[in-house]
Amino acid sequence: MDEKKFMKGTTTVGIIYPHGVVIAADKRATMGSFIASKEVEKIFQIDSAAAMTIAGGVGDAQNLVRLMRAELDLYKYSNGQSMPILGAATLLANILQGNKYFPYLVQLIVAGVDEKPRLFDLDPMGGLLEERYTSTGSGSIVAYGILDEHFRDDLSEEHAVRLAVQAVKAAMKRDNATGEGVDIMVITKGNVERLSPERMQTLLK
Numbered sequence: 627m628d629e630k631k632f633m634k635g636t637t638t639v640g641i642i643y644p645h646g647v648v649i650a651a652d653k654r655a656t657m658g659s660f661i662a663s664k665e666v667e668k669i670f671q672i673d674s675a676a677a678m679t680i681a682g683g684v685g686d687a688q689n690l691v692r693l694m695r696a697e698l699d700l701y702k703y704s705n706g707q708s709m710p711i712l713g714a715a716t717l718l719a720n721i722l723q724g725n726k727y728f729p730y731l732v733q734l735i736v737a738g739v740d741e742k743p744r745l746f747d748l749d750p751m752g753g754l755l756e757e758r759y760t761s762t763g764s765g766s767i768v769a770y771g772i773l774d775e776h777f778r779d780d781l782s783e784e785h786a787v788r789l790a791v792q793a794v795k796a797a798m799k800r801d802n803a804t805g806e807g808v809d810i811m812v813i814t815k816g817n818v819e820r821l822s823p824e825r826m827q828t829l830l831k
Contacts, residue, residue, distance in 0.1 A: 635763065636652060636655075637651065637762075637764070637765030637769055638761065639759075640735045640759060643782065644780065648790045649735060649790070649810070651794070653807050654805040656802075659802075661805075667809070669809055670691045673695075673709070674708055675711075675814070676698070677738065678736045681732065682730070683730070683731040694717070698714060701713075710740050715748065718734065718748060722749075724752075729751065733747075734747075736748065759777045761773060765804040768797040769794060769797045776789050788829060808826060808829075
């Protein structure tokens with residue numbers, strides 16, 4: 627199958643709240659109009675308090691996850707501390723920019739907490755934007771409708787999680803490449819937690 631047709635559709639969401647970042651994604655992978663998988667991981671921890679989401683070609687995206695994990699580990703071993711989140715996002719943007727003639731077919735979110743919560747949206751050419759909330763993938767146009775309406779700077783962690791779930795669920799109703807449930811990761815200073823399936827079932831009701 628053509629790699630460019632695999633997992634192009636998806637919905638991922640990132641939301642800043644005062645003490646951390648919530649990132650969410652659906653679990654469906656598509657190959658054209660065919661649902662290739664119903665249990666795809668699209669959120670990856672890349673450091674002790676940093677993670678990234680993927681949307682686009684699965685091979686390109688997974689290669690970038692492996693590359694980022696290796697680079698951040700090398701930085702930590704060399705410097706005795708984690709790379710700042712801005713540095714990690716800039717590194718990834720430079721990798722994408724350096725391959726613009728043979729681009730990685732991806733949209734990415736990099737999120738984490740150092741001195742404060744940080745959230746970055748990256749396009750395939752290495753464009754880098756810091757956001758308070760963001761969404762990528764084919765369902766993002768629907769997710770943004772929910773985020774624009776309900777985001778506030780003073781969200782609690784619980785409300786940020788519920789808003790992320792609501793945004794992805796809305797996309798699942800209108801985008802046929804988004805589906806099979808929601809995966810959530812909460813990042814706070816020094817900690818990354820993926821919500822349990824039991825907690826997700828409660829939130830999805």
